[in-house]
Amino acid sequence: MSTKLRIFMTGVGGQGTLTATTLLARAALSVGLPVTSGEIHGMAQRGGVVESTLLIGCKSPKIGPGEADILLGFEPLETLRALPYLKPGGVVLSSSETMPPPSVATGKESAPSVDDIRAKVAAKCGSSCFLPVRSLGVQAGAVQSGNIALLGALCAMGALPFGKEVLANTIRATMKPKVAEINIKALELGAACPA
Amino acid sequence: MASPLLNGAPGETHLLLGNEAIVRGAVEAGIQFVSCYPGTPSSEVPDTFFRLSPEGAYTFEYSVNEKVALEVSGGATLAGALCLVTMKHVGVNVAADPLLTLTYTGAPGGLVLLSADDPGCHSSQNEQDNRIYARLAGLPCFEPSTAQEAKDMTRAALTISRELAAPALLRTTTRVNHLRGPVTLAEPTVLPKPAGFQRDPARFVPIPAFARPMHQRQLERIEKLRALAEASPFNAVSGAGAVGVVASGISRAYLADALDETGLAGKVKVLDLGFTYPLPEKLIGDFMAGLSTLLVVEELEPVLETEIRALAQRLGISLNILGKTPGPLPRIGEYDVAMVSAALRQAAGLPQPETAACACGADPDVPLANRPPNLCAGCPHRATYAAVRKVYGDTAVYSSDIGCYTLGILPPLKAADFLVCMGSSISAGSGAAKAAGQTVVGFIGDSTFFHSGITGLINAVFNQHNILVVILDNRTTAMTGHQPNPGVDKTNLGDNPVRVDIESVVRGVGVTQLRKVNPLNQKATLMAIEELKALSGVRVLIAEEPCPLFARRTLGVKRSQVAYVTGDCASAKADGSCGDCLNTLACPAFYVQDGSMAIDPLLCSGCMLCLQFCKNIKARKGDAK
Structure with missing residues (x-):
């Protein structure tokens, strides 16, 4: 396979960024794609930034600046922070709901508004889509399933070499039936988002 | 649910974390004894062994520190058990004392030490390069670059260690421990039960009179291991041309992508080194013959580079060797594809493209508010x-x-x-x-x-x-x-x-x-x-x-209450008045809304510490979390 695809994912510790990454990697492997993914743990659990990668057709598990075809941001400030990883003309999918870092939540520092972030991202990428990931998760039945809504939107944009049925099958194969049901609902909700 | 790591059938392919692949490799080799001290990025190896221990055919322990972990397995291998000891790179410093003598006494049952190094200090206090321990202690060294190799090399290292009674080093780096990739399983080996310790003081008691011949035997063992490295499938030559590249560990993954990126695949000669010590001198000598330029790609210390320079001198081979002394590659931090591509172009005499653009270009934004890891709410x-x-x-x-x-x-x-x-x-x-x-x-x-x-x-x-x-x-x-x-x-x-x-x-x-x-x-x-x-x-x-x-x-404690700020709290302002818990405690559950401090009921753990700092914070019954 000569087509390469690099997806950079970013979020906040505890959001389930790594769960989404593994699900996507399993889905890619289930259709026979040469997939590698990478993640940096360590202190991530304590509310820090969690970054992960998914690469198809590459040996490296790492994505350098300007190399990502797709940027998936599970929190808008982190989407903006990771923008340097996106290649010119790349695709951005992001949550539109903020989880401000403590310094911002307590008024010691300021952060750009979601509208600012949307505008900056739109100006710098090929196409972008912002969706209310946590709300969609709650609507589907569990706030954590919001990440899967973001993956649903990614499928709907045609940005992956496989469709949402493949993800749905992977969800069914790897999660308990009750959890799978919620996540498939989130997948559908997300898939309905991109206009 | 049956774990593929213990029960997966030969030929099945699973997506595994590098650290899970190491567990499977050990299981395939017939692992009998595992000891460890946890530490990022190694921890998923022992944690997986621990989780599977009720159904696994091995003894497992979390030891109190790395020295103890290595000594416990050191004793177990003397009694004939095939052992794996896991730790992060700095842990090997703690275990260095037993390590440097275990290679004298040898490991009759086989013993592999996993050293998980951390270039870039993602979660460590330093970025020391533990390949140097392979040289210091006389350990064969294996450096995987993919999940499949993590599995295969763990198995090979354990097997070779047992065959030659030679303690071996499995040296990974953070990216390898924490990558995920497809791994095709093979049939596990079933080993006989450990035979028990066989008394042989001249072999196992390093008093000075015995230690001197032990050192001699250790050096002879290194030559046997070198012969294995010369013929190892983990050391492979590909491509052709007058420019050569030697790479080891995760750098081999960056090199593979960089060869594609630069269009140099097939146009330069590549030596992939996976079984990296003892250095396969004949293989490298033959590889260097006829080259005009050799690029050595390895993260951290110029270990291979220095040894290859010495080898070229000894063999009378004259060629231009590039690496990190003085450059173009750095001696600190991790590498990536772009960095290796640039070095490759330099070695091959190709022009460097203009600086790779990213989508954001040079964004004039002020730095964004950081999100450092923090003590949790309720810590x-x-x-x-x-x-x-x-x-x-x-x-x-x-x-x-x-x-x-x-x-x-x-x-x-x-x-x-x-x-x-x-x-x-x-x-x-x-x-x-x-x-x-x-x-x-x-x-x-x-x-x-x-x-x-x-x-x-x-x-x-x-x-x-x-x-x-x-x-x-x-x-x-x-x-x-x-x-x-x-x-x-x-x-x-x-x-x-x-x-x-x-x-x-x-x-x-x-x-x-x-x-x-x-x-x-x-x-x-x-x-x-x-x-x-x-x-x-x-x-x-x-x-x-x-x-x-x-x-x-784990303890099943349910949260019974959460803290909240009373509505009439005039002093709960962010201005430093009142108990000022906003500024003295900095709990992640605190935030400021309309100039007043508030507590996020979803984040509050119910520890009730802040109540003791300010009379304007009260407790109420919380939802069970």
Whole structure:
């Protein structure tokens, strides 16, 4: 396979960024794609930034600046922070709901508004889509399933070499039936988002 | 559910974390004995072995430190068991003493040491290159670059180790431990039960008269291992041309992508080194013959580069060798595809493209607000630090140690002034206090206390040092993922039947000035610290309260209440008035809305520490979380 695809994912510790990454990697492997993914743990659990990668057709598990075809941001400030990883003309999918870092939540520092972030991202990428990931998760039945809504939107944009049925099958194969049901609902909700 | 790691059938392909692939490789080799001390990025290896231990055909233990872990397995291999010992890179320093003599006595049952190195210091205090230990101790060294190789090399290292009774090094880096990739399984080997220790003093007791011939035998073994490295499938030549590249470890993955990126695939000669020590000298000599330029790609120290330069000199091969002495590649941090592409173009005499553009270009934005890792809401360390800071302020020097509590370095707690390594808080703190008579408070967690704090405490008692040691006992090894330690009440497999009591240990080594508190009781904690402050000599405060994450997940503790700020709270402003818990505690559940402090009920863990700081914060019944 000569087509390469690099997806950079970013979020906040505890959001389930790594769960989404593994699900996507399993889905890619289930259709026979040469997939590698990478993640940096360590202190991530304590509310820090969690970054992960998914690469198809590459040996490296790492994505350098300007190399990502797709940027998936599970929190808008982190989407903006990771923008340097996106290649010119790349695709951005992001949550539109903020989880401000403590310094911002307590008024010691300021952060750009979601509208600012949307505008900056739109100006710098090929196409972008912002969706209310946590709300969609709650609507589907569990706030954590919001990440899967973001993956649903990614499928709907045609940005992956496989469709949402493949993800749905992977969800069914790897999660308990009750959890799978919620996540498939989130997948559908997300898939309905991109206009 | 049956785990593919134990029960997967040969030929099946699974997506595995590098660390899970190591577990499967060990299972395929017939692993019989696993000991470890956890540490990022190695921890998923022992944690997976532990989780699967009820159905696994191996003995597993979390040892109290890396030296002990290696010694326990060192004994097990003398008794004939095939052993794996896992730790992070700095742990090998702790284990270096047994390591350098185990290669004299040898490992009759086989023994592999996993050293998980951390280029870039993602979660470590240094980025030392443990390939140098392979040279120092005389260990064959394997360096995987993919999940499949992590599995295959673990198996090969264990098998070779057993065949030659040679302890071996499996050296990974963070990216390898934490990548995921497809792994095709193979049939596990079934080994006979360990035969038991066979008495042979000349082989196993390194008194000087025996140690000298042991060293001779160790050198002979290295030559046998070199012959294996020469023929190893993990060392492979590809491509053609007058420019050559040698790469090892994860750099091989970057090189493979860089060859595609630069269009140089097939146009340069490549030597992939996976079995990297002893150096396959004939293979490398043949590879170098006829080359005009050789690029060596390896992260951290110029280990291969230096050895290859010496080899070229010895063989009389004249060629231009590029690497990191002086360049173009750096000696610090991780590599990536772009960095290797640039070095490759330089070696091949190709022009460098204009700086690779990213989507954002040069964004003139001011730096974004950081999101540093922080002590969790409800973390008992916050309570202890707040009390110590209230009593001592900046008048004490805070000697810190390794664990979640190192995060106390952040303002407003600022409870970490210096830090060396695991267990150093007490010993380095003792020395710092003695040198110039400064007041020193040392902080150490429960697992770190068992790891190597006890020796420092005994030393402080014996040498009559003047230090207040605060043992932050959160009943688990929190930072690395809640691994059991000798003091825990419970693990995720059940109760700990042999709980070692920290207070008894402290009293047992001769400490008489001791207080024990629950740090969430701020008044009692403050009183205890005041009392200890008034005394001199070795004083110990044990601050005991379970990590709230561990309490919820493993101890089954449900949150019964949450804190909230009362509506009429005029003083709960962010202006520094009132109890000012916003600025003194900095709990992640706090936020400011319309100029007033508020508490996020979803993040609040119900520890009720803030209630004790401000009368305007009250408790209400919370949802069970």
